[in-house]
Amino acid sequence: MIILSLETSCDETACAILEEKNGAFSVLANIVSSQIALHATWGGVVPNLAAREHLKNIMPVIDEALKKAKLTSKNIDLIAVTNGPGLIPALLIGVETAKTLSYLWKKPLIGIHHIEGHIYANFIPDKICIESKVNPPAGEAGSQKSKEIKINFPILCLVVSGGHTQLVLMKKHLSYEIIGETQDDAVGEAFDKVARILGLGYPGGPAIAKVALKANSQKLKASLPRPMINSKDFNFSFSGLKTAVLYSVKKNPDYKLQIANYCYEFQQAVCDVLISKTMRAAKKYNPKTIMLAGGVSANSELRRQLGEAIKKDLLDITYCIPETKYSIDNAAMIAIAASFRYKLKKNTLKLKNNWKNLETNANLKLN
Numbered sequence: 001m002i003i004l005s006l007e008t009s010c011d012e013t014a015c016a017i018l019e020e021k022n023g024a025f026s027v028l029a030n031i032v033s034s035q036i037a038l039h040a041t042w043g044g045v046v047p048n049l050a051a052r053e054h055l056k057n058i059m060p061v062i063d064e065a066l067k068k069a070k071l072t073s074k075n076i077d078l079i080a081v082t083n084g085p086g087l088i089p090a091l092l093i094g095v096e097t098a099k100t101l102s103y104l105w106k107k108p109l110i111g112i113h114h115i116e117g118h119i120y121a122n123f124i125p126d127k128i129c130i131e132s133k134v135n136p137p138a139g140e141a142g143s144q145k146s147k148e149i150k151i152n153f154p155i156l157c158l159v160v161s162g163g164h165t166q167l168v169l170m171k172k173h174l175s176y177e178i179i180g181e182t183q184d185d186a187v188g189e190a191f192d193k194v195a196r197i198l199g200l201g202y203p204g205g206p207a208i209a210k211v212a213l214k215a216n217s218q219k220l221k222a223s224l225p226r227p228m229i230n231s232k233d234f235n236f237s238f239s240g241l242k243t244a245v246l247y248s249v250k251k252n253p254d255y256k257l258q259i260a261n262y263c264y265e266f267q268q269a270v271c272d273v274l275i276s277k278t279m280r281a282a283k284k285y286n287p288k289t290i291m292l293a294g295g296v297s298a299n300s301e302l303r304r305q306l307g308e309a310i311k312k313d314l315l316d317i318t319y320c321i322p323e324t325k326y327s328i329d330n331a332a333m334i335a336i337a338a339s340f341r342y343k344l345k346k347n348t349l350k351l352k353n354n355w356k357n358l359e360t361n362a363n364l365k366l367n
């Protein structure tokens with residue numbers, strides 16, 4: 001089966017083509033047109049500007065994907081599109097385009113939750129897996145790019161993006177129990193806001209990660225808090241951490257000389273909280289797999305430090321992270337989620353003429 005997918009929920013216009021043959025997947029095309037340069041001028045994503053750019057780019061991106069995959073519309077079996085959550089003007093461009101193609105090409109259409117896409121990015125071949133075994137065979141490499149490693153349930157997934165911070169427990173495919181989530185800002189949002197405070201531009205996550213590498217041993221006078229790290233639940237809070245950076249900078253006349261140390265300390269505070277809660281959740285729920293998902297999962301320190309913690313404290317568990325290009329927004333993740341949805345829910349989905357029914361929902365819930 002060949003799936004063409006679209007993703008326009010925020011500031012990337014993306015189209016992918018995925019082939020599924022006897023349960024094996026190959027990404028035939030993964031085209032992303034980024035609007036970062038445009039939104040950087042404003043310090044964040046402007047929804048109407050994003051929609052205008054999506055409108056301009058969506059057809060060229062689809063053409064490019066088909067060309068890259070050496071296919072035509074006749075070869076496509078299913079169309080998939082992100083129909084929420086996200087910015088409504090941006091989502092509408094992807095959804096309306098997908099509906100139009102579905103009508104014109106006479107192909108079934110499926111709507112996918114953006115976070116379901118991020119989670120399923122871990123099923124794209126070339127994910128990175130680390131197995132923490134009771135008795136690892138001698139000489140076995142710790143980290144493997146793996147097509148072979150099977151992902152077993154239950155899965156505990158740490159979802160970290162610009163709009164979401166959640167710990168999600170999956171006992172089977174397409175079944176989600178949110179065991180904890182942020183009470184205020186998402187972690188990506190906190191990265192972006194702190195970068196703005198420090199004058200590092202947009203998007204803040206990659207900028208902070210890069211500058212943090214230059215931190216020296218001269219520590220900040222006051223370290224930053226680790227919000228809710230000791231709370232008994234699995235919830236998070238990042239707005240106070242952002243405010244702590246703001247107050248510290250305001251009180252510190254030399255802060256411009258310590259930007260790298262602020263970045264390092266902020267990134268470390270975030271990693272400490274995310275990892276501590278994930279490890280506690282793992283000890284309570286005993287998953288067979290731990291996954292990272294969402295744009296912030298591109299953060300090398302978070303990837304590395306969570307891996308270290310798992311290796312040190314948990315046995316018989318697989319740790320999976322998507323390749324970086326599938327961590328940040330892309331359409332291949334939407335196609336692979338659609339493939340699972342199609343396979344497992346075909347009988348209950350109303351796919352015929354779905355272009356008439358598919359709705360866009362800025363607050364779509366994961367279920």
Ligand code: KG4
Nearest residue numbers: 161162163188205206295296298299328329
């Ligand atoms: O998933 P994503 O691409 O879009 C949303 O669904 O929100 O995530 C975007 C977020 C932004 O807040 C961005 O700053 C953050 O992911 N991000 C990072 C890194 N790369 C992207 N945060 C920390 N470190 C990174 N390397």
Ligand code: ZN
Nearest residue numbers: 161294295329
């Ligand atoms: Zn995303």
